Amino acid sequence: MKTLLIIKANTFAWLQAVFPDRTPLMASVCNKPLMEYLLDFAIMCGSRHIRLATDMSPAKVEAVFGDGGRWGVELTYALIRESDDLAAVLLKNSRYCFGSRLLVMEGCFFLRYDKQRDYASFMKTAAPGELMSCATGRILIHDDTPFQPALEADESPPPMALTHLQSIGDLYRQSLRVLEHDAHQYVLPSYNTEGDVYLGRNVMIARSARIEPPVIIGDHVQIHKKAVVGPNAVIGRNVIINAHSQVRRSVILDKTYVGDHLVLDQKMVGGCQLVDPSKDTMVKLEDAHLLSSIQILQGWERNRFQRLGHGALAAFLWVCLAIPYVVLSFALKLRGQWRRKEETYWANRRGRTTRLAGVSFNSSGLCGRIAARLALDRYPLLGRVILGDLALIGTRLLTSTVANRAIIEMDASYRPGIFNYVEAENWPVPEPDQDIINNFHLARQTLFYDLVMMAKVFLNKLNKETALCESISK
């Protein structure tokens, strides 16, 4: 038997609306990703080949689950589109699905099962078709081989049920339900278990702090003096609970700081967002001393050496282009062809904005053409690269609109640069496709790579302007 998991982004829209920075595919119940419950269930059903078909980037899932070797299965990934129905997904994966009994789990739900029961025999003999469904998903058996009914059909199926997940409240209730009543039915992630206390790795608990079961605490958690955690608390990974705080009947998501003397009861918290699951209302706290995200710097923000390299090259360009900038800006200003423009842009993925003052000019005259060749429209922004606010070359700068924020949240790789990689390409790329090309280069970037790309940008500018001049002279 093989298993096909079909998970689409739109089924997690409720999670994205409240916690846009969380990866939907890694949404978890009791610190265990929903997908891992499905993986465990598929293995219990006798699957040795499991495929995840999704319209989201499976990169983060792949980083955790890899090729499935840790579970003793072969886990593969397939890319589908939001509009694909089941028939289209099966067609897209026809080589994988062909000639085998297939367990299909489609949608966003919590699957209740019992790790001590035998599901493999039931799955072998169950008739093809839908096994069960809920408002947000279903499980079915697809079989293109002739079906032979079981001889002993009187055996009752092992317990399994789907619980729909369509709000933060559902996720919260499911987490606490598993913790309070059903923990023995699943393999929950813990390094050490004592009674109803599940502890992750590298957990620091102050001597005066109190833990009241049932509680599950993830890896790398600090609980400071006189804090009270539990009963019924789910603490994610990389969480700090400061002194004298109380967390009960609550779920704290990964990378969250809980300030001192804070009482959290029946709440769900992720970063600075506080959700009341009973009403599905969310409050964003501005005071970082109360609640905040623990930022783990990645990529560009973490790589100081690369930022220094970009800054140094920007300083070099700033010095080299200073005289042309002063002379040409003066000449273009006299002709009224030089305009200043200011706009606010998204500075990083975390929602910080920055106001940038650039210039624009008419590049039809001789001065304008030279200024365009030397990319003088970017000259005022070089200072921001030297300060480390922006990259010299990266993705295109997006203005601070809600639509662009959505683009940034979908793309894991937003590194705004005053030049972008598309400018180094040999042919023009239409705007909607520019992000594809920029993402390609961003995945490969090193300091040396960026230097080469910058050289290509300037060569391209020179060639384009030369071609323009030639066409004008003809």
Next chain:
Amino acid sequence: MRIDQQVMNNICVLIPRGRIDAVSAPIFQEQLTTGDDDNKVVDFSDVEFMDSSGLGALVASTRRLRAQHGDIKIACLYDKVRRTFELTHADRLFDIYDDTEAAVRSFAPEKSE
């Protein structure tokens, strides 16, 4: 890079082999956009590597064929090249099949219209 061509159920199947890079991308783009058929399948099973030029050629050709009510479908995308599609989010633009015949079959309803 070498590009083989096959016709399956009246659909042109292009099978590039080797590397699609800045040198071979123009040839790749030409092959994608020439011919009478506006529906094409690209079988990537023998592509070792594709860079931004190849991706740009594929995206530009797809836009062009779609404007003519055609399409390009991708088949047999494995590991390295699949990651390129994922990283760049080009997967949102294409229908990707794990089997060439299935990709060809997916054009069938359009053909019969």
